[in-house]
Amino acid sequence: MGAGVVVTGVGAVTPVGRSAPATWDALLDKRSGASSISRFDPDAAGCRSRIACEATLPEETPVDSTKVGRYAEFAVAAASEAIDDAGFDPRDPDWDAPRVGTSVGSAIGGLPEIEATVGDRVSPRFVVTYLSNLASSQVSIQFDARGPNRAASTACAAGVHAVADAARELRCGRADVMVAGGSEAILSPHGVRGFDAMRALSTRNDDPEGASRPFDADRDGFVIGEGAGVLVLETAAHAAERGVDPIARIAGFGRSADAVHPTRPPEGAEGLRRCLERALDDASLAPPAIDHVSAHGTSTPRGDEHEATALNRTFDECPPVTATKSLTGHTLGASGAIESVVTALAIREGTVPPTANYRTPDPVCDVPVVADPRDAELEAAVNVAAGFGGTNGAVVLEAAR
Known part of the structure; x- marks a missing residue:
């Protein structure tokens, strides 16, 4: 891929920060996002693991939360930050919408929305809140991105695959700009109990911040989390034409x-x-x-x-x-x-x-x-x-x- 694809903007909504800079600072300070689950009662749900890394949306997001799934709302918030960070304004006449694409992955999509609907009258909005391509679609709708529209759904590799898919679109000349990333909001009784049943989750319920221990001899499973990360990718030539200094380059x-x-x-x-x-x-x-x-x-x-x-x-x-x-x-x-x-x-x-x-x-x-x-x-x-x-x-x- 060489110098062909560059990163010009980043955005994030994570359990440790509502933005990419806040997330970065928290990571350097080793501030954990883990705590007892608050989105539902894990004891009533019969969860062995009662801890999670919950994310908080920015106070203002570009979408109506009553009309989209939570995971899509995370994606739109992170995309809004990344697009702004890259120096774009989708309302500007220079925003070449047909040459701007989206590629946002998710392992599961709107599981809480599915779970909340079981046994109730089905809302006309139900399907468009849980489908796993709706994060990418909502990003394209909110920011008038009319180019390639993709949504990797490859489990926990979806975010990386979405970035790779976006880079390929740029490499092949099908777009000049791609808004790429991944989003997830799985914190619901069935979401946690499903991984519980596989014995995949940590049960250090009395020590949430010390529960996730990658590569440590005393690790006992992961702490489930939610959030989104988005990068604005451009061809190097397009970024140079705009006079933008890239953050990094996607090499391969x-x-x-x-x-x-x-x-x-x-x-x-x-x-x-x-x-x-x-x-x-x-x-x-x-x-x-x-x-x-x-x-x-x-x-x-x-x-x-x-x-x-x-x-x-x-x-x-x-x-x-x-x-x-x-x-x-x-x-x-x-x-x-x-x-x-x-x-x-x-x-x-x-x-x-x-x-x-x-x-x-x-x-x-x-x-x-x-x-x-x-x-x-x-x-x-x-x-x-x-x-x-x-x-x-x-x-x-x-x-x-």
């Missing part, structure tokens, strides 16, 4: 399937390793060129071991690794997009963000986890994602200087 991406089991990763991590190698090859970079890894790092016993294996089989010497889910929780389809936002900011700011709660190294996760913020000149970093169904994604970002 990779995808692969494990083709083994819906939830159990394969021995040897061959699928994720192949995904990483494809991303590096697409970016025309050798493994030693990568300065930082933004890990999927969910805090599940098997998942973290699997990812560490893939990293160590890709890199002779694994670069410094950060797992921000230790603070934001696992936001499922939004996670890869939020982490792409954070990775772009890490490159621009010259700072590797930390991993919280990393206290006891695990021999089966032998990767260099960054426990405290670290100044570093980052030329290239890779953001990793994986999802149920055995789907993998990775995106390589480079410094735009």
Whole structure:
């Protein structure tokens, strides 16, 4: 992909901040978004895990919350920030709507909206609040983006895949600007109980802030979260024509399937390793060129071991690794997009963000986890994602200087 696609704006609504700058500052301060669930009564719902990372929407959003799903509202809020950050105004005559596209992924879409409707009279708005493409569609509607309109629904890899899909549209010349990311709002009784039943969630209910422990020997599952991350991507030529300084460059991406089991990763991590190698090859970079890894790092016993294996089989010497889910929780389809936002900011700011709660190294996760913020000149970093169904994604970002 070379210098063809750049990041010119970022936006985020996360459990640790209502904007990208607020999220970034909270991560550097290691402020956790985890607490007891407040959106419903987890005891009444029969949840073993009674903790979550809940997000708070900005006070004003461009949409009517009674007419859209919560996950779509997150996406529109993050997109609004990213578009403004990129210096665009969709009301301006220079906004070339047919050349602006959207690509916003979600693992599940509007699960709370589905759950709230069961047994009740069905609203005419029901279908258009839960479909998993409605976040991307609402972004296109609210900001008059009439170009390619995509919506990856590839489980917890959806955010990274959506960014990759957007970059491909730009590379192929089908758009000049793409608003890309991921959004999720799954905090409902069935959403939590479903992962509970799989024993995927942490049950450290008395210690919410210490519950998510990626790569730590004492990890016992992830803390479920919600939110959205959005990036404005442009062709480098379009950004240069506008006189905009990019935040970072999208250098390449990779995808692969494990083709083994819906939830159990394969021995040897061959699928994720192949995904990483494809991303590096697409970016025309050798493994030693990568300065930082933004890990999927969910805090599940098997998942973290699997990812560490893939990293160590890709890199002779694994670069410094950060797992921000230790603070934001696992936001499922939004996670890869939020982490792409954070990775772009890490490159621009010259700072590797930390991993919280990393206290006891695990021999089966032998990767260099960054426990405290670290100044570093980052030329290239890779953001990793994986999802149920055995789907993998990775995106390589480079410094735009």
